[in-house]
Amino acid sequence: MTDEHPEIERLNEYLDQELAPRDHRQIESHLSRCEGCRQVLDDLSAIVRAASELPPIAPPERIWESIAASLIERKSLSKSGPAWRSVLLPALAAAAALVLGVSLWLVLRTGETPTPADQEALAYMVTEELKAAESHYDNAIVGLEQIIAQNDGVLPRELASVLTQNLDLIENAIGESRTAIATEPQSTAAQESLLQALRSKVTLLQNTILLINEVRKGQGENALDLIDEMRKTTDPSNPI
Amino acid sequence: MGSPVAVIEAKRAKSEGQLSPFPPQSLDRDARRREDDELVERTRRGEMEAFEALYRRHSSAIFGLALRMLQNRADAEDMLQEIFLQAYDRLPSFEGRSAFGTWLYRLSVNRCLDHLRSRGAREQSRTEPLTPELPGRVSTGGLRGLELERAIGELPPSSRAAFLLHHVAGFDHKEVGEMMGIAVGTSKSLVHRARTRLKEALAR
């Protein structure tokens, strides 16, 4: 090798210590005299260093959820060999579980060889989760409506009318959502709509009671009991 | 490279307000391999949680590879999903001669190369502009890191793959050769060429 500037490929090899000792020494010596080539080497070094620091990139969580759902769906369709013990659950159950925030692994942790009856039972169980949430809301609603009924006529007519109209609106939303679920049980959009509408109803009923309270206070009546009743009805320990 | 995956996992779990249920990976490469082997064994026995643990341990590294290979977020997400589903399917025939991580990387890089080589994929990938989707968090002096990512995206597929496997994932040329089905010398040459191109791209 002459003392001309080495080709960049040589510098790459030099950097990786892949050259024969004599070639290595020659380049080293050239570098000690050549700013330009040193610069090239530094650039290559910097690239190697920067590359080693490029971070892994966390993927969005829903990718795992998709993978898990696929595996579950796949299992439910395949005939599993003895090496692969599996828990069967239709994909819809997985999707519904995600909507309701039920841990996927909780649902999967039965660990037994499933039968078709199990499969159905598991699917039914997830619908049951939705029903459980619904009945929590329904219970709260019944309690609140009772309090309101006991205080009929307390609110000024105009106000009562605005509240009633909006309550009817929410009722419609609840009805539409229930119809949608009846026709498309797997639809998470329908399920979410129902739960949202139920939440809106509870909120409106609570606000109505607060207003009744204000009016009663204004009339010098003891209104504190109402708040207590309301709190009991919508117990925060219920997972609403 | 320490255990960046564990760090990222812990950070993510914290930001979601929960502790990660997955114990952090050992820093020692051999210990990590033994842990992976155990998780593979448990997955084979039907434990889904073990497969999830494998996903948690390796998905960030693989996603990084897929994103840098495919240069398209949506494609990389699909690819990640396909890779892990395929890994799951092939686990029964994984004999443990190589480490699970190596086996997974091999699967991943080949799928990515296939994807890049298919004409259809090339067309589709042009729908989303790449630049806004580059990984945002780069530790090496911000702008420099971002430029590097962009420049990597311009490397031809094989060079890109060899470069990422060798300098980002840390495999030696023998391992890279085995994964990509090429000779050791070819791997060296691809990596060198990649570095040369990157240097020229970044000097501009």
Added chain:
Amino acid sequence: MKNTILTTTLAALVAASSAWAQREERFHRTLDVGPDAALSIGNISGDIHVEGAAGSTIVIDAVKSVEDEEDAEMLKNVDIEVSQLGNRVRVSTEHTGRGRRHGNHDGNVSVSYHVKVPKGTEVEIQSVSGSVLLVGVEGAANAQSVSGDVRVTDVAQLEQAKSVSGNVEVLRARSGRHAEIESVSGEVLVEGIEASELTVSSVSGDVRLKGVSSQRASMESVSGDLEYTGSIAASGRYDFQSHSGDVVLTIGDQVGFELEASTFSGEIESDFTLKTTSRAQKGRRLSAVVGDGSAFIEASTFSGDVRLLRR
């Protein structure tokens, strides 16, 4: 509306005799308060305007009035009560006498308040049928009306801005905790808010927002539309939900976000490329990731449309 004449106490106010036919009575009171003052003001009919200002006094100007001269004698049935305990001042309109039986009305007497408070005052306003305006206070801010409009601007610690049938408008507000901005049938407008947690809702009114910065923001309506324009806080979580209204988001992509749009029977339109994430379901669930996907946006309706526009 500073009235320099009347600085006497309430007892000194003389109700107008019908011969005089005065339809109005003015009231004025100045109270010394220190820093960390608190004002609570309750009214039934009539507007309330509270404004933060320099100084360490609370200045109350009120006007009791009736529309018809013949109702003038009703003025004496309505008292303005002011009480002070340390730094805490309570002002309320009390209906005494015959009018009490009528519930919230004493004939047609309404009282309108204009109150100046030191900037750092904590303010709580409750009105039944009057509108409420609260401006420029840095203490905890709570403003509510039943049928009146509520407008809150330039506050530093918003807690609540609510109405039942009135409209609610919040401009340039901050909140260190959970801010609630709600109406039942009125419209809600929010422009420029920074809150760690935020709930904005109307049952049947539209909800319009611009420039929301929050870690956890929830926007809801049952039949109203939800419209958002602005950027998203990095690592924030924004939820938009309407049953039959539309959700229209106009978002810049300077901050990366992950987006999920879903509807049961409506349409989804987007400037961002969306991928289908739902399987075998009626209804559509689509998602997209823009940039580094650090923020999270969820837009869902039952029958309304979801429109995602790039700013």
